[in-house]
Amino acid sequence: MFNRFKERLKGFKEAVSTKIQEKGEAEAKKAEAKTAEGTKPALEKSAAVVAKTAESEPLPENNASGAAKTKQSFRSRAKSLIFEQEVVLDEKDLTDPLWELEMALLESDVALPVAETIVASVKDELVGRKKKIRADTGEIVEEALRSSLYKVLSENYFDVDEFIAKAEKPVKIVFVGVNGTGKTTSIAKVAKYLKDQGYSIVLAAGDTFRAGAVEQIEVHANNLEVKLVKHKDGKDPAAVIFDAVEYAKAHHRDVVLADTAGRLHTNVNLMDQMKKIVRVVKPDLLIFVDEAIAGNDAVERARLFNEAVPINGTILTKTDADAKGGAAISISHITGKPVLFLGVGQDYPDLVKFEPDWLLDRLLGS
Ligand SMILES: Nc1nc2c(ncn2[C@@H]2O[C@H](COP(=O)(O)OP(=O)(O)O)[C@@H](O)[C@H]2O)c(=O)[nH]1
Ligand SMILES: [Mg+2]
Structure with a gap:
């Protein structure tokens, strides 16, 4: 690292x-x-x-x-x-x-x-x-x-544990970003992270765009034994996520974690779709996910997403494979939003809650 x-x-x-x-x-x-x-x-x-x-x-x-x-x-x-x-x-x-x-x-x-x-x-x-x-x-x-x-x-430090503990339930968290950066994997990791703290979780299969996306998150839901809300042949992610929130309310679940399709900030239709999700669902946290190995590109994408729809924070994945560290150092300063978690591997426990000291030790340590 x-x-x-x-x-x-x-x-x-x-x-x-x-x-x-x-x-x-x-x-x-x-x-x-x-x-x-x-x-x-x-x-x-x-x-x-x-x-x-x-x-x-x-x-x-x-x-x-x-x-x-x-x-x-x-x-x-x-x-x-x-x-x-x-x-x-x-x-x-x-x-x-x-x-x-x-x-x-x-x-x-x-x-x-x-x-x-x-x-x-x-x-x-x-x-x-x-x-x-x-x-x-x-x-x-x-x-x-x-x-x-x-x-x-530590500029924009935000205690996500404290936030979730205090927030009105269900806490609605929507994950966005470009394709292949680790959104779905991060959702599964966060589900495990929160489940281990005793929260009840509902996943929303909001990636209605990519073939196989629903099946992918379904595997995670089964592995983690958490509820998944999906639509059969549904093409409107806002509707899927909305239903997941309704399910959570009806069944007194604590947290809804919503997947979305990967999108580039240049894709007008998909960016409009994302804005619709935000309008309909009104997420408590809109989390931008990107990969540390993308370096400056990840930081630039975070900036552009945040410009289109204000995000609440980021998850930086694949820091285990990152030799440079630049994205992890820069992303919060550039977006003005906190880093919430770091992905450090491909398994469910490979998620670290962001703490400046943890990262510093790895950046400067031997
Ligand atoms: N090494 C490593 N791989 C990761 C990490 N997070 C995700 N991945 C891998 O990145 C790939 C894409 O992940 P996926 O969740 O499908 O990305 P999505 O398209 O954004 O939903 C998968 O092979 C994951 O196992 C991480 O923190 N470290
Ligand atoms: Mg995905």
Whole structure:
């Protein structure tokens, strides 16, 4: 998961570390020069004393090597000074590393405005703060990255568990998105997720477009032992979902999860159909589903869907197969809507409720 992202961040981390090291050395040299300057008169004085004593007394045998020893101890003190040096980074120091970071983010499919936000925040974290060199160099960079990514990831945080617990029942949730991204699979995963919490579930076979779609969701309904509402030869998804809601009301079921056909935002007819579903069903949550591996395309589609009909949040699937991480980092910032779940595999339990820390650990962890 996110291996390319981690790989790509290494360059930035190294660039900052090198900069801190260089500055520390320069500062230490300055300090060494100052120390040497300060002790020079004292050394001369002691040399004069030695010379004077030599006139009256025989020279102690070890005098020459004693002077060498003094010189040596200065050197090792200077060396340790490099490591203890406090380094302050200014904007100029960070120009190259931050460029490196921006490139890393863009190549990882992080959307441009999001990459710029992260870079500005990392710069803010690093510029002007006193940094103790050596011991915590790596940590400083890691911490700056972590807190900057955290800000972006937690921007629109939404607790879906709390929402469902408090919402009037049945909670109506409609899933939309393009074909093959994992809508139906995600519905099955969410059904299991909620069923495990004790909620009663009704599925709606609202993909009336694709051949085999009803059979596919029926298999999930049977596996999970939940009710499926479908229409025989029905072609109106709004009517199917409406009936599922009526069924849930009549039978006191907690949550309706409605499937829909895959559609592109450019398909006017299918986008109108989606608007009709929203008008008729008035979902509590309209969830956009897309796959993390689509990178910027997924983010752009989310933006366009949200423009056509305001979504409440997204589910990002196939993060288990995503090396870059860009979509997961960007999608919430770009749409202004929260990520609710991440798909992490093909089985029912492979669903993770979105938590910024969980994602951060995977983006930055080893
Ligand atoms: N690796 C992986 N595959 C997934 C994930 N979610 C869905 N898939 C697969 O994606 C394919 C399309 O899923 P489907 O639910 O039919 O997509 P839909 O057309 O949007 O309904 C299937 O083979 C799923 O098993 C996920 O989180 N990880
Ligand atoms: Mg489907």
